[in-house]
Amino acid sequence: MIKQKINTGYLISLGVSVLLAFLVGAVILLCTGHSPLKAYGAMLSGAFSAPRHVGDVLEYAMVLGLCGLACDLGSRVGIFNVGGEGQLLIGALTAAQVGVALDGASAWVVIPLAAMAAIASAGLYALIPGVLKVKLKVNEVITTIMLNTVAASLCQFMAKGPWKSSNRTLIAATERLNADYWFGGLLRGSKLSTAIFAAAAIAFVVWYVMQKTTPGYEMKLTGQNPRFARFSGLRIDRKIILCMTVSGAMCGLVGMFRVYGAEHLFKPGVSNDYYFEGLMVAMIARYQPLATILLSLFFAVLKIGAEGLQQVGVPNQIYLIIQTVIIFFMAAQGGFLEQLSHSRNLNSIRSSKKGGA
Amino acid sequence: MKNNEAVIRFEHVSMQFPGVLANDDVSLEIRRGEVFALIGENGAGKSTLMNILYGIQTPSSGEVWIKGKRVEQYDPRIVIEQGVGMVHQHFMLVPSFTVAQNIVLSREPRKHKIFFDNAAAEAAARKLEAEYGLTVPETEAVEDISVGLQQRVEILKALYRGAEILILDEPTAVLTPQETEELFSVIRRVVRDKGMTVIIITHKLDEVMAISDRVGVMRKGRLVGIHETKDVDAAKLASLMVGRPVIFDELIRSGEPGATALRVEHLQVSDHRGLPAVRDLSLELRAGEILGIAAIEGNGQSELIEAITGMIPVRSGRVTVLGREVTGLEPGEIRAAGLAHVPEDRLATGISGLATVADNLLIGRQREPRFNRFGIQQNRKAIRDYAQEVYQRYDIRGAGVDSLAGDMSGGNMQKVVIAREFSFDTPVLVISQPTRGVDVGAIEFIHSRIMEKRNQGAAILLSSADLDEVFRLSDRIITLFEGEITGTFRAGEISKEDVGLYMTGSKRQGGQEA
Numbered sequence: 001m002i003k004q005k006i007n008t009g010y011l012i013s014l015g016v017s018v019l020l021a022f023l024v025g026a027v028i029l030l031c032t033g034h035s036p037l038k039a040y041g042a043m044l045s046g047a048f049s050a051p052r053h054v055g056d057v058l059e060y061a062m063v064l065g066l067c068g069l070a071c072d073l074g075s076r077v078g079i080f081n082v083g084g085e086g087q088l089l090i091g092a093l094t095a096a097q098v099g100v101a102l103d104g105a106s107a108w109v110v111i112p113l114a115a116m117a118a119i120a121s122a123g124l125y126a127l128i129p130g131v132l133k134v135k136l137k138v139n140e141v142i143t144t145i146m147l148n149t150v151a152a153s154l155c156q157f158m159a160k161g162p163w164k165s166s167n168r169t170l171i172a173a174t175e176r177l178n179a180d181y182w183f184g185g186l187l188r189g190s191k192l193s194t195a196i197f198a199a200a201a202i203a204f205v206v207w208y209v210m211q212k213t214t215p216g217y218e219m220k221l222t223g224q225n226p227r228f229a230r231f232s233g234l235r236i237d238r239k240i241i242l243c244m245t246v247s248g249a250m251c252g253l254v255g256m257f258r259v260y261g262a263e264h265l266f267k268p269g270v271s272n273d274y275y276f277e278g279l280m281v282a283m284i285a286r287y288q289p290l291a292t293i294l295l296s297l298f299f300a301v302l303k304i305g306a307e308g309l310q311q312v313g314v315p316n317q318i319y320l321i322i323q324t325v326i327i328f329f330m331a332a333q334g335g336f337l338e339q340l341s342h343s344r345n346l347n348s349i350r351s352s353k354k355g356g357a
Numbered sequence: 358m359k360n361n362e363a364v365i366r367f368e369h370v371s372m373q374f375p376g377v378l379a380n381d382d383v384s385l386e387i388r389r390g391e392v393f394a395l396i397g398e399n400g401a402g403k404s405t406l407m408n409i410l411y412g413i414q415t416p417s418s419g420e421v422w423i424k425g426k427r428v429e430q431y432d433p434r435i436v437i438e439q440g441v442g443m444v445h446q447h448f449m450l451v452p453s454f455t456v457a458q459n460i461v462l463s464r465e466p467r468k469h470k471i472f473f474d475n476a477a478a479e480a481a482a483r484k485l486e487a488e489y490g491l492t493v494p495e496t497e498a499v500e501d502i503s504v505g506l507q508q509r510v511e512i513l514k515a516l517y518r519g520a521e522i523l524i525l526d527e528p529t530a531v532l533t534p535q536e537t538e539e540l541f542s543v544i545r546r547v548v549r550d551k552g553m554t555v556i557i558i559t560h561k562l563d564e565v566m567a568i569s570d571r572v573g574v575m576r577k578g579r580l581v582g583i584h585e586t587k588d589v590d591a592a593k594l595a596s597l598m599v600g601r602p603v604i605f606d607e608l609i610r611s612g613e614p615g616a617t618a619l620r621v622e623h624l625q626v627s628d629h630r631g632l633p634a635v636r637d638l639s640l641e642l643r644a645g646e647i648l649g650i651a652a653i654e655g656n657g658q659s660e661l662i663e664a665i666t667g668m669i670p671v672r673s674g675r676v677t678v679l680g681r682e683v684t685g686l687e688p689g690e691i692r693a694a695g696l697a698h699v700p701e702d703r704l705a706t707g708i709s710g711l712a713t714v715a716d717n718l719l720i721g722r723q724r725e726p727r728f729n730r731f732g733i734q735q736n737r738k739a740i741r742d743y744a745q746e747v748y749q750r751y752d753i754r755g756a757g758v759d760s761l762a763g764d765m766s767g768g769n770m771q772k773v774v775i776a777r778e779f780s781f782d783t784p785v786l787v788i789s790q791p792t793r794g795v796d797v798g799a800i801e802f803i804h805s806r807i808m809e810k811r812n813q814g815a816a817i818l819l820s821s822a823d824l825d826e827v828f829r830l831s832d833r834i835i836t837l838f839e840g841e842i843t844g845t846f847r848a849g850e851i852s853k854e855d856v857g858l859y860m861t862g863s864k865r866q867g868g869q870e871a
Contacts, residue, residue: 213733214723221720225709231668231700232720233689 010286017329021322028321029314039314046308047301053308055190059262061300062199063254063271067278068285068292069206070250075287076210077236077243078223083129083144084251084275086151089268090125091118091252093155093174096259096266097163100175107180111260114181118256119249125151126248127241134237140244156268165265173267183261193261202250207289219243251275277303280323284330299323363422364389364522364554365410370419372405372578379405380416381578387522392548392555394565394586397575398598398796400766403558406575407524410556411443412436423522442515443524448507450514452500456493457482460513485513489551491543504654505536512543522554523547529564530793531654531822534857541568560796561825562591576600599798608808608829615644618785618816619665619696624674626657626664626840634660636840637674642816644784647807649831650820651856657840658820659701662789665818666698667691668706678785692721697778701789701820703767707774710763714755715744717762718777751776752802768795775803779810786810786817792826804830824853838862 026036047057067084074081095118102110129143159165159172166175183193210216222229222236229236258270281299285291306319363386372380380402387393397403408414410421415431422428423439450459457479458465466477482495493509494502502510508528515523525544529537545568547553559565565572566586574582574597582597596602619642626635635657642648652658663669665676667688676684678694688698700706708717719740722728728743730736744758753772755765762773775791791807792800807830811817821827827834828848836844836859843865846856858864 212735214729214735215733217716217719217723217735221709221712221716224711225705227706228709229720231666231688231698231706233687233692234720235687235689 013330014284017326020329021325024325025318025322028318034312034314038312039309039318042308042312042314043302043305044308045305046311047305049308050189051187052189053304055187055192057297057300057304058196059191059193060303061297062196063258063274064278064281064300065203065293065296066199066250066254066257067275068282068296069203069289070247070254070275071279071282072210072285072287072289072292073206073243073247073250075282076216076219076223077240078226079130079133079240079244080141081126081129081144081244081247082141082279083126083147083151084247084279085271085273086144086148087122087126087248087251088255088258088271088275089151089155090255091122091249092255092259092270093158093163093266094118094121095252095256096174096177097158099177099181099260100163103175103178110181114260115253115256118252120252122252122255123245123249126251127245130241130244133244134240152268155266159266159268163266170265170267173265176265177260179264181260182264183257191262193257195257195261198253199257202253203289203293206250207293210289277323280327284327362389363387364424366420366422367406367410368420368422370406370409370416370421372402372409372414373417378578380409382419383575383578383580385573385580385583387554387556388571389554390548390552391570392544392557392568394569394572395556395558395575396560396562396565396572396594396598398768398798400577400768401575401598401796402578403575404526407443407526407556407558410436411441411524437518437520440519440521441524442512442518442520442522444508444511444515444526444528446527446530448511450499450507450510453498455479455496455498456502456506456510457495459499459510460485460495460517462514464518481517482513485516489513489516489543490546503536504531505533505539508532508536508540509543521552523556525555525557527558527560527794529559529561533653533860534824534853535861537564544568560794562594562797565594566591574598595797598796608804609812610808610832611812612645612814614646614832615814617641618644618679619818620675620677621661621665622675622677624661624664624676625672626660626669627672628660629669633672634840635664638840638842639674640835640842642785642818644816645811645814646832647811647817647819647830649827649834650818650837651824651827651834651860652820652837653860654822656837656860658837659789660840661837662698662701662787662818662820665691666696666787668700692781692783695783696785696787697781697783699774699778699786699788699791701793703770703774704763708762708770710761712762713759714748714753714762714765714773715741715758717773718744718747718758718780721777721781747776747780751779751806768799771795771803772799775806779806784815786815788817789820790822791819792821792823800826824856828853836860838865 022040029036029039047053070084071081095114098114098117099110102113125147129140129147132138132143133140156172159174163174165173183195186192186194210219218234219239222234222239226236255270259266263270277299281295282292285295302319302322306316309318310316365387367383367385370380370383371378383406395403405414409416409431412431412433412435420427423436423441426439428436451462460482461478466474466481468474479495486492491509491513493506493513499507499510512523528540532540544555548555557569569586572584572586572589572594573580574594576598621638621640624635624638625633628634638661640648650658660669664671667683667686667690671684674684675682678691678696681694683691683694704710719728728736728739741758748758751772753769753776755769762770765773771792778786788807791803795803807817819827819830831848834846834848834856835842836856838860839862843862844859845866
């Protein structure tokens, strides 16, 4: 696992990685006959040229941030939740269907119930790999990936079948929610909604619990050395299951926010591998909550900005290339820095020897 | 010129690790045909120096010469070619391979250049055995032979690769007195008959006196002295190592054993492969006494201790702590019944290397109100103050309570474990390998702490591979062989040599219960 510390060395290597990634992106742009300067300019204006773009950036940062934090939570107890995508979809679907089924009831009833449904369904869905891991030692990476496919298919089945919208132009979607239940929009034309306040509150609680509390300390020790944690009297099996469940519930809530804040119905497109992007952000942030949140903002700028790129004729895949290249360099950085410090030590000893003689 | 010629020369060798100067301008000559002992406290730089010689690490500055040739590139493969062999403290053997297969590993004889030639491997092993007078069961799997024999396999492996210079890193740590004696006679033989050079890294000063021709003492990365062994004695070496006089005071015992605190009845435990490791074992431990377990590694003592403390499941039988049955409970529940545990493997079990020293000292008390605000938020200041106080009380030395536990030296890591477990003040203490890999000064400290606990009325179950330690501390001693108690003795009733016979199962008392 990647080292757990955020320090100046980390910040420097992050900066260098980002720079190099943009350089690689520039080379690709040059080779394909685009001007890198123009393209990156279009990226910036794509993200900031209008309030609605800023709104989209914030909405996407919220999704990335919560997904990333969900991943942080699992990694803190040494479990790698790769199944957030499926948990998100399950949460989105059940939340949407609560709104459809209770159509007509007060928003004060529907929204809390929908949130609870998302938490419960996605949490239970994440409980499966958690229990399998603890009781039967089944690798959670495998189970969560497989359950992603199951969830995606199941949700599509429900959206095409029993819960299909009466609107025939929609192939796989549930009924549109009553507009009374929508989270209020914050910036005209953007997907940003009041859900971001709820998301901010959740992010704060997760950060607080992980970084400041005694349970967070116990989680950290469990993830660092489970054998030691159990030896010291912690019930690590319970902690792992609990963190997995909460991680799933958070993903489910992201699904609910997507439905009630942005899409207003369930369709498979409520998430386009958003969890995996959040997971990558968490990895780059070394599973540290604060860094995860900050980097979510950064990557949201890139992602929404890349849509501006489309307008100058550059496929927005350049965003994915930049993102993965950053990860690549961050992974290489560990070994590289070690080399560097080693040769620095060598030099300092050599020079001190010379000076002394 | 044949003898006394320097086969190895270190010239001004320094090794800088981040924040630590592990070797500081070490110059040393080792002569052909001698047994050279290298001693020093933990972190004194012995292993680093030997790792440089063996090509595992490249020194920051300085030069190494082997048989008159300067080492240009630090690479074990090249150094092995030049006739240097090393037997590590933790054996590098493939457990499921046979002895012969392990000996020829990396230089396997082949049939038609492709297929492994087992017959040739066994023949080669037998030839080596005859040549050096070291017998091993060449067709048996390494996992089925004793630790002493495994060590011989390691030595033969080095000889097979043509080693003339043999480095032995803490070779006697896992051996019985008899096995140690055998190892020494092997060393004497290869040195006398084959003109080999042996470098032995050790903590045990009486062994230095018994086997070596010369001895080098390291302290804090520097070579502080080289002596002819005949000119020094163990006490002198101990003071040189620590840098101050070390007096092993007679430990003072006081008080009488009280009520039974730990009771084990007909315990059966399986090892990780599911084979019986502890067979129908019963023992009783009373308050204010130390019960020492003398056994060769792999005879059930680890499983016995892990089963008592809840780390591994119990197959059948009962464990009772202070009258409360704890069989099969989780470690945390057993701790709550009044037991603390110093585990045999501190890195894997005893600490979290990625956490700070303070976090490592806190665990077990983290829920106490004094360490929490609003019932949930960690009170970092209170935690730090507490850790600081324990840190000083247990004379832990390192970069402070905010540094990572994994960056400490082995001896200080062990002090962290001891400090935490002893600070719980539990009536029952289960202690495994309290001073493994710990330097002389710290051993003295840890031993007196254990004795202090005993005198305060703690019931202590002690397991150690170091027989001297078992003898020094225990009120009673049990010997284990293949998971069964083969003898129970009062301290002073039996000699180490006799205990060795019970440890190997060659003698046993009838119908044992401790």
